[in-house]
Amino acid sequence: MTVRRPAPAGLPADLYGKRRRDRAIRVFDAVAQTRFRWTELVNRRAPAGRVDDRRLALTVAERRVEAHDTDVISLSLVAPDGRELPGWRPGAHLDLELPSGRLRQYSLCGDPADRRSYRIAVRRIPDGGGGSLEVHEALPVGARVTVRGPRNAFPFVPPGYGSDTARVRFVAGGIGITPILPMMRMADRLGVDWSMIYTGRGRDAIPFLDEVERFGDRVVVRTDDAHGLPTAADLLGDLRPGTALYCCGPVPMTAAVAAGVRDVPEVELHSERFSAPPVLDGRPxxxxxxxxxxxxxxxxxxxxxxxxxxxxxxxxxxxxxxxxxxxxxxxxxxxxxxxxxxxxxxxxxxxxxxxxxxxxxxxxxxxxx
Incomplete structure (x- = not known):
């Protein structure tokens, strides 16, 4: 999707999810719906049932704390008999069937080249409906879980491999790093011109910081406690025409990014949100x-x-x-x-x-x- 230049909208007061309706969020919803319609056409052409009906019984092989404040853990999931798992591409996610019967979606954040395990990461959300708490409290090493997928509604298309762009800019906020990590690895392996900004409340709260910083000066880590809330200009940096922008994180942050790119011609915006869009013009x-x-x-x-x-x-x-x-x-x-x-x-x-x-x-x- 290419976002062009209508008039700019205001930025949200809080980029990390306070419940405040903002004009920029409404703009982002409209932008996102265009992207979703393109994805629907792609999914409709996929072989029927190949993804939706696939269910795998897996075992939790490893469990790690990925943020120093302990609110984010990662789980490594493997087949009980050690067999290879279905392949996936950056941007994919799993549907996780929890012991309670809840079904929750988590991005794959490991390496697609590893065909023996899937890695997901989950942030503890005390009032988030119980799914994240159940993962943190009821899935120890050795637990059996059933997953569906992988599915991909946020596909990464590198420049020179299906995209006409010249470079990639990644923007991730907090747990939004999970689908972005595999994209960064692929871009780096392919020799793509890429850069990234990773933002969050503080270094103790953002997961996979050590993995992100291994990419050196391609990555800028920006935290609110040290720099204040980022503006769209802070997140976008020197964004030039011919850039593919992949963004994932809290809805207000992605809304700010969507508003910001409208002033830059020839920029592709690819974004994933971790929450449902607001209901507009609904009746009970x-x-x-x-x-x-x-x-x-x-x-x-x-x-x-x-x-x-x-x-x-x-x-x-x-x-x-x-x-x-x-x-x-x-x-x-x-x-x-x-x-x-x-x-x-x-x-x-x-x-x-x-x-x-x-x-x-x-x-x-x-x-x-």
């Missing part, structure tokens, strides 16, 4: 789970998936942004307001719905759940 409705008879209230500013997960945490989902199809369900009654762009007209006519983004066109839906 109810969802009935046909198999149990439970009634779920969906507020105007929440998705149907959010409320369904509150009563059925094992409900399958992945992207939460309407392009991967994992949360597809059959509608038995009610009118659907489709907000995805990946379901075909025939699938919609047959009653399919993606509950992560689509809503009820009336007051009540009955779902085959």
């Amino acid at each position: 409705f109810t969802v009935e789970l046909a198999r149990t008879g439970e009634i779920v209230e969906v507020p105007a500013d929440r998705s149907a998936l959010d409320r369904i997960l509150a009563v059925r945490p094992d409900t399958a989902y992945s992207c939460r942004q309407g392009f991967c199809r994992t949360c597809r369900v059959r509608v038995l009654a009610g009118e659907v307001e489709h907000r995805d762009t990946v379901l075909t007209p025939d699938e919609r006519a047959a009653g399919d719905m993606l509950v992560c983004v689509s809503r009820c066109g009336g007051d009540h839906l009955v779902l085959d759940l």
Whole structure:
């Protein structure tokens, strides 16, 4: 995606996620949706079922603290019999089935050349719905877990290998380093002209700092406690035309980056967010789970998936942004307001719905759940 130059928007007051609606965030949502529509076309051409239906039983082989404040741990996952695992490319993630039945997504942050193990990293979020706490507290070395994937909604395309750009700029914030690390390794191995800025609250809080700093002067580590909150100019640096920009981190940070690149022509912006987009122009409705008879209230500013997960945490989902199809369900009654762009007209006519983004066109839906 190439972002060109509308008028600039203001920057968020806090780049690390305070709940404040900002014009720049709305701009980023629009920019991101364009990127997602491109990804949907790519995914639609993939062989049916090759990724969505693949489930692997793995074992936690290693567990490490990756940030000095101990809030981030990494898990190395291997096959019990030591066999090779399915290959993946930088930007991919796994769906992790937790012992409670919750399903959570974590970026692969190891080396794609290592076919014997997958590495993921998880930041402890005390009020984040329990998934991160469960990983920290219930998955010791030796624990068995089931994963789905790998999937890739954030693919890295290096200059000279499918991209017409001349160089790459990486921007990562905190745990957003996880999909960026494999991209950095690939760019370095291919001899690509690249640079990076890694930002966070403090050196004690940002993970994989030793691995990042091994790349030397290609990388700038910038922390809030030493330098203050970064502006878009701080994050982008000497951004020139012909640059591919890969950004991952808190939504306000990625929004600031998206606003900043609009003043630079011929820049490709590739970004991944770790949270669902806000619901815009929503109306409240109810969802009935046909198999149990439970009634779920969906507020105007929440998705149907959010409320369904509150009563059925094992409900399958992945992207939460309407392009991967994992949360597809059959509608038995009610009118659907489709907000995805990946379901075909025939699938919609047959009653399919993606509950992560689509809503009820009336007051009540009955779902085959």
